Amino acid sequence: MSTYARIDALSPGTFALDGEEVEFGPGESILQAATRAGHYIPHLCWHPDFGAKGSCRLCTVRINGRMGAACTVQAASGQEVESNTDDLNAQRKTLLQMMFIEGNHFCPSCEKSGNCRLQATAYDVGMEGPHFEEFYPDRRVDASHPDLLLDLNRCILCGLCVRASQDADGKDVFAIGGYGIKTHLLVNSPSGQMADSALRPTDRAANICPVGAILHKRQGFAIPIGQRQFDGAPVSAQIEEGKS
Amino acid sequence: MKPTGMDLEAVLARHGRAPHRLVQILREIQVQQLWLSRDTLSAVARELGLSLAHVEGVAGFYRFFHGQPVGQYRVLFSDNITDRMLGSGDLMHELCHLLKVESNTMRADGRVSVATTSCTGMCDQGPAALINQHQLVTRLTPGRIEHMAALIEAQVPAHQWPVAWSRVDDQIRLADVKLGPQPAPGQGIAAALARGPQGMLDDIKRSKLRGRGGAGYATGTKWQLCRNARADTRYVVCNADEGEPGTFKDRVLLSSYADTVFEGMTIAALVVGARQGLVYLRGEYRYLLDALEATLARRRQQGLLGASIQGRAGFDFDIEIHVGAGAYVCGEESALIESLEGKRGTPRIRPPFPVESGYLGQPTTVNNVETFSAVTHIAVQGGAWWAGIGTAQSTGTKIHSVSGDCARPGLYEYPFGTRIGRILEDCGARDTQAVQVGGPSGVCLSALEFGRRIGFEDVPTAGAFMVFDRSRDMFDVAHNFAHFFAHESCGFCTPCRVGTELVLRRMDKLKRGYGSGEDVQVLYELDKLMHGTTHCGLGAAACNPLRDTIAKFRPAYEQHLKSLHFAPGFDMDAELSQARLATGRDDSGAHLETLA
Numbered sequence: 037m038s039t040y041a042r043i044d045a046l047s048p049g050t051f052a053l054d055g056e057e058v059e060f061g062p063g064e065s066i067l068q069a070a071t072r073a074g075h076y077i078p079h080l081c082w083h084p085d086f087g088a089k090g091s092c093r094l095c096t097v098r099i100n101g102r103m104g105a106a107c108t109v110q111a112a113s114g115q116e117v118e119s120n121t122d123d124l125n126a127q128r129k130t131l132l133q134m135m136f137i138e139g140n141h142f143c144p145s146c147e148k149s150g151n152c153r154l155q156a157t158a159y160d161v162g163m164e165g166p167h168f169e170e171f172y173p174d175r176r177v178d179a180s181h182p183d184l185l186l187d188l189n190r191c192i193l194c195g196l197c198v199r200a201s202q203d204a205d206g207k208d209v210f211a212i213g214g215y216g217i218k219t220h221l222l223v224n225s226p227s228g229q230m231a232d233s234a235l236r237p238t239d240r241a242a243n244i245c246p247v248g249a250i251l252h253k254r255q256g257f258a259i260p261i262g263q264r265q266f267d268g269a270p271v272s273a274q275i276e277e278g279k280s
Numbered sequence: 281m282k283p284t285g286m287d288l289e290a291v292l293a294r295h296g297r298a299p300h301r302l303v304q305i306l307r308e309i310q311v312q313q314l315w316l317s318r319d320t321l322s323a324v325a326r327e328l329g330l331s332l333a334h335v336e337g338v339a340g341f342y343r344f345f346h347g348q349p350v351g352q353y354r355v356l357f358s359d360n361i362t363d364r365m366l367g368s369g370d371l372m373h374e375l376c377h378l379l380k381v382e383s384n385t386m387r388a389d390g391r392v393s394v395a396t397t398s399c400t401g402m403c404d405q406g407p408a409a410l411i412n413q414h415q416l417v418t419r420l421t422p423g424r425i426e427h428m429a430a431l432i433e434a435q436v437p438a439h440q441w442p443v444a445w446s447r448v449d450d451q452i453r454l455a456d457v458k459l460g461p462q463p464a465p466g467q468g469i470a471a472a473l474a475r476g477p478q479g480m481l482d483d484i485k486r487s488k489l490r491g492r493g494g495a496g497y498a499t500g501t502k503w504q505l506c507r508n509a510r511a512d513t514r515y516v517v518c519n520a521d522e523g524e525p526g527t528f529k530d531r532v533l534l535s536s537y538a539d540t541v542f543e544g545m546t547i548a549a550l551v552v553g554a555r556q557g558l559v560y561l562r563g564e565y566r567y568l569l570d571a572l573e574a575t576l577a578r579r580r581q582q583g584l585l586g587a588s589i590q591g592r593a594g595f596d597f598d599i600e601i602h603v604g605a606g607a608y609v610c611g612e613e614s615a616l617i618e619s620l621e622g623k624r625g626t627p628r629i630r631p632p633f634p635v636e637s638g639y640l641g642q643p644t645t646v647n648n649v650e651t652f653s654a655v656t657h658i659a660v661q662g663g664a665w666w667a668g669i670g671t672a673q674s675t676g677t678k679i680h681s682v683s684g685d686c687a688r689p690g691l692y693e694y695p696f697g698t699r700i701g702r703i704l705e706d707c708g709a710r711d712t713q714a715v716q717v718g719g720p721s722g723v724c725l726s727a728l729e730f731g732r733r734i735g736f737e738d739v740p741t742a743g744a745f746m747v748f749d750r751s752r753d754m755f756d757v758a759h760n761f762a763h764f765f766a767h768e769s770c771g772f773c774t775p776c777r778v779g780t781e782l783v784l785r786r787m788d789k790l791k792r793g794y795g796s797g798e799d800v801q802v803l804y805e806l807d808k809l810m811h812g813t814t815h816c817g818l819g820a821a822a823c824n825p826l827r828d829t830i831a832k833f834r835p836a837y838e839q840h841l842k843s844l845h846f847a848p849g850f851d852m853d854a855e856l857s858q859a860r861l862a863t864g865r866d867d868s869g870a871h872l873e874t875l876a
Contacts, residue, residue: 090629091773093813103812108629130809134778168782168802193771211333212624213340215607217781219771224333226322 049113053077054120060111067095067106070119076272077119078128078157080135080246081194082107084276086203089195092135094128094157125161132158133167138217140172140189141247147256148248150264154192155247156271171217178223180231183253184242191221191249201241209235221249287312288320292327299328300640302338302622306345307563307605311414315346341624341770343397343606344413344563351386351393353432358408360399360525361760362683362746368407371425372396378429392432398608398764399525400564403683403746404451404690411438413606414566417445446567450532451690454706456677457669458537458653459693465539466584468656472547473592475659481507481551484655486663488675493519493611493648494718494742495817496674499655502645505635506552509643514554516545516597517639517646519616521562523608524719525764526744529679530649532691534561534568537653538575542599544652546589547659549597552645557599560616563606572601608768609818613646614638615770626772627816650679650743670696674735682707684747692745700739701730709747714754714833719744720761721821724754724828754833755790755840758825762787765822776819779810783823790840794851800830800837 050057053070060069065088070077081092088107095106098118106119118124135154143149178186193212198221201209213222225232235242237252245251261267265274291308295301305324310316316339325335339345357363357372372383376394381387384395402408405418415438417424424445431441452459472480485500506514518541522530533541545557561569576599579585589595607625610616614628617639638644647655654676658666667675674696680703683689687708694703704712715725717734718741725732725739732739748757766784771777783806786799807823814820830837853872860870868874 088629090815093773093775093815096813105815110631127809127813130805131774131813134774134782138778138781169785171781192774193777208331208334211331211337213333213337214771215341215343216766216769216771217777219777222333222337224331226332228318228333228336 049111051111051113051115051117053117058111058117064111065107066097066099066109066111066115066117069111070106070117071275074275076275077106078161078272079107080153080157080192081196083196083199083244086196086199089199092131092192092194094131096127097124129158129161129163130167132161132163133165135192136163137166137168137170138173139191140175146190146248147251148190150261150267151259152248152266153246153271156266159266160270160272173217175220178230180229181233181235181253182231183237184230184235185251185253186221186223186230187249187251188221189249190247192247193219193221194246196244196246197221197241197250200244201235201239204240207234207239207241209233209239209241288323288327292324297328298622299330300620300622302328302330302335303342303605303619304602304622306335306339306342307603310345314352315348315350318347338622338624341607342563342604343767345605349386349390351381351391352435353392353438354412355392355394355428355432356397356400356410356413357395358398358400358402358406358410359396359760359763360403360406361757362403362526363399363407364756364760365684365752366407368420371407371420371422374422375425375429378426379432391435397564397606398523398768399527401522401528401531401562402448403526403528403681405449406683410564411441413563415439415441415446416448416564416567417441418448419445448531448535448567449690450536452532452693453682453688453690454692454694456693456695457657458533458540458650458677458679459691462537462540463543463656463660465543465579465582466590468540468543468659469546469550469584469590471659472550473590473595477507477551477553480547480659483663484551484658487654487658487666488663488673489651489654489658489666490674490736491648492650492654492678492743494524494721494740496736496740499647499651502635502647503548503551505633506643506645509636511643513556513640513642514552515639515642515644516548516552516554516557517613517616517620517634517644518545518557518559518599518649518652519611519613519646520565520649521560521604521611521616522565522649523562523611523768524721524742524744525761526681526683526716526719526746527742528681528683529691529743531565531568533649533653533679534565534572538572539579540656541649541652542575542579543584543659544647544655545599546584546597547655548645548647548652550595552643554645555596555598557597558620558639559599559601560610560620561601561603562610563604566603569601569603576601607770608764609770609816612816612818615816616646617644624770626770627818671733671735671737673737678734678741679743680734680741680745681743682745682747685709685712685749685752686747694734696735698734699730700725700732700734703734703745704730704747707747709749711749711751712747713750713752714748714757716744716746716748716757716825717741719746720764720825721817722824724757724825724832726832753836754829755836758829759787759791761825762822765818769818769822773813773815773819775810775813776815776822779806779814779819780822782806783826787826789851790837793840795841797841800841803830 079095090108175188198210211222325332386393407420489499490496610625615625619625634644679693766780769780
């Protein structure tokens with residue numbers, strides 16, 4: 037089955053997303069094609085400029101009745117893709133709750149509030165509380181860098197900084213360490229501190245964090261609450277456009 | 281211990297300073313230095329041209345690598361439910377007591393560390409422990425524990441401990457094809473050469489052989505895809521990462537039937553056109569390495585490996601063994617390949633499948649130890665013969681690793697289609713309450729289902745068969761499995777990373793007696809979520825034992841519930857712990873249970 041799907045994916049065609057026809061190009065994933073066509077499928081670890089990782093699982097959709105992450109499944113002619121359904125959105129809400137409770141997310145005191153994709157996506161699916169007990173993990177804050185702050189309490193392990201540093205900056209500043217619930221972001225430097233790393237404020241990796249884990253110093257509330265990215269329109273109404 | 285440049289240099293040189301040998305390099309360095317210091321990781325990174333964070337990330341992924349100092353003696357108690365049923369918990373407690381050390385902590389003098397590890401594959405002769413990630417000790421008793429503590433205090437090297445302690449018996453109780461008399465070395469290869477690659481492939485297809493690792497993919501189809509993939513280099517990989525708790529058949533096949541397994545790999549190489557084979561041997565089976573290497577060396581001398589095998593010009597193939605470092609998820613074939621490439625064992629996004637792009641990006645066929653054994657027998661006796669054994673969709677035989685509450689634990693080989701009840705009768709199980717078939721990620725069957733049959737049509741299995749009699753609390757079984765999955769989650773995807781931890785916390789809560797009906801409801805919810813959303817099969821299967829035991833043994837859960845209907849918002853005693861900490865009180869008046 038998958039072999040045929042791959043052959044199919046090499047030539048352009050169309051698939052159906054919640055009943056609407058979506059065109060795709062050669063080798064595109066369902067999420068890539070949907071985004072390019074202006075459709076929203078919730079996601080956090082995916083970005084149009086970088087390769088798919090498939091770890092947050094928020095973009096899980098039903099493809100011809102089978103579950104799959106839209107960022108990793110290649111588009112193929114004739115696919116029937118369900119995304120905006122009650123059960124899939126309920127599932128997304130639970131996944132978001134999991135991301136909130138495994139870290140320490142205090143939106144009211146976070147500089148990223150209003151510009152945060154995790155927060156915006158949670159609002160969008162109607163998440164009203166954590167549902168599960170919070171883990172309150174003991175995580176590291178690295179304020180060593182003169183211009184940047186790393187607060188792992190807010191890290192959701194999307195790995196976008198890892199990919200951006202590797203693919204766009206050519207620096208490999210970040211990596212993933214540990215396993216299981218103790219999985220965490222690592223900084224590449226002799227001391228493990230950001231100050232000793234090659235990260236610079238203008239790097240793509242310093243500007244791609246969807247949450248408030250990597251922040252620029254001395255820019256607190258430069259844009260007031262109420263005028264931030266997701267204050268005016270929900271995340272589902274703001275389709276990301278890639279550079280290319 | 282101070283790392284010496286010489287140690288490092290020798291290890292790096294042996295592996296040609298290849299970044300994809302990182303896991304092997306770290307393993308060998310740790311043998312010399314006991315743990316991997318930041319300085320060591322830094323030196324390795326520099327020499328291999330990798331970033332320090334990458335090396336740190338790889339080292340931190342594997343359970344057997346230590347980023348902190350550990351004892352000169354490391355005692356890891358196998359923590360499968362079968363070990364626990366044989367008393368491993370008390371034995372570990374006793375050893376800690378005798379050595380005056382806390383579990384998971386190195387003793388202050390650096391002498392010893394004691395901890396648990398996932399199933400070591402000795403369930404039929406447990407309780408077992410892994411010493412220094414190298415040597416297994418089976419059939420632990422209070423007497424052995426006392427003696428072990430004395431040997432550690434006297435600093436007697438582990439390899440000088442009583443030989444009987446490390447005796448590992450095959451315990452073959454019922455043999456059919458794969459555990460019976462074996463073809464002479466070379467006989468399978470000769471038969472395959474006589475048929476030619478295409479003829480041999482056709483015969484594998486005719487046999488309808490399916491993978492023995494659990495998923496049951498058709499071996500012939502897998503080989504065909506690998507053979508057809510466009511590439512100059514192809515690889516044959518033997519998955520000997522037998523990590524599913526309760527499974528130990530591959531241990532025996534590699535101990536006593538290694539020729540047949542290597543021969544199967546060589547036949548696969550002939551069919552797909554590979555020149556290089558790799559065995560991924562789980563770290564727990566490190567004790568088998570020397571014997572396996574000796575068998576490979578003999579086969580090279582016999583012209584069964586190396587250049588021009590059996591005199592056939594152009595048929596060149598050799599096998600190398602990689603040793604794992606403690607990660608269950610590496611049993612998943614794409615995670616296994618990542619690990620072979622020296623990376624974190626995280627399952628890859630598929631497609632592309634390994635048959636198209638596997639080890640080092642080349643077409644790779646990954647097959648189970650037992651599958652390769654079957655291949656050799658099929659080469660000798662023919663695909664039609666194999667297809668005549670078992671059932672229509674599940675041909676041939678299957679080896680079962682039987683453990684738990686039965687008189688005769690060990691290996692039992694039956695044609696597919698065998699009744700569960702028959703296996704229970706043969707192994708001398710009495711008053712059986714349940715059987716866990718296929719390990720924690722398999723299925724839990726109650727007495728009502730003992731008429732069901734082994735096979736892909738009914739009860740598929742990777743080989744574990746754990747028996748529980750009526751004295752067992754099935755909640756404890758599920759609790760043990762929940763701990764296993766939380767410990768073995770690779771942490772890559774949200775639902776598995778957080779879900780397995782949430783499940784474990786719920787089960788811990790039920791165990792402490794603070795659970796309610798609401799908690800059982802949340803377990804159902806998590807099961808449903810994890811089945812549809814995880815990146816790989818580990819997370820998807822993580823709730824199987826829970827779902828089965830809740831559905832079939834609900835009273836076992838309910839006896840752990842505080843109330844079926846009440847949903848406690850918080851745990852009063854846990855809240856009091858903060859106050860106890862702040863006031864420095866720990867007397868009876870500061871605890872709910874003992875409050876006068």
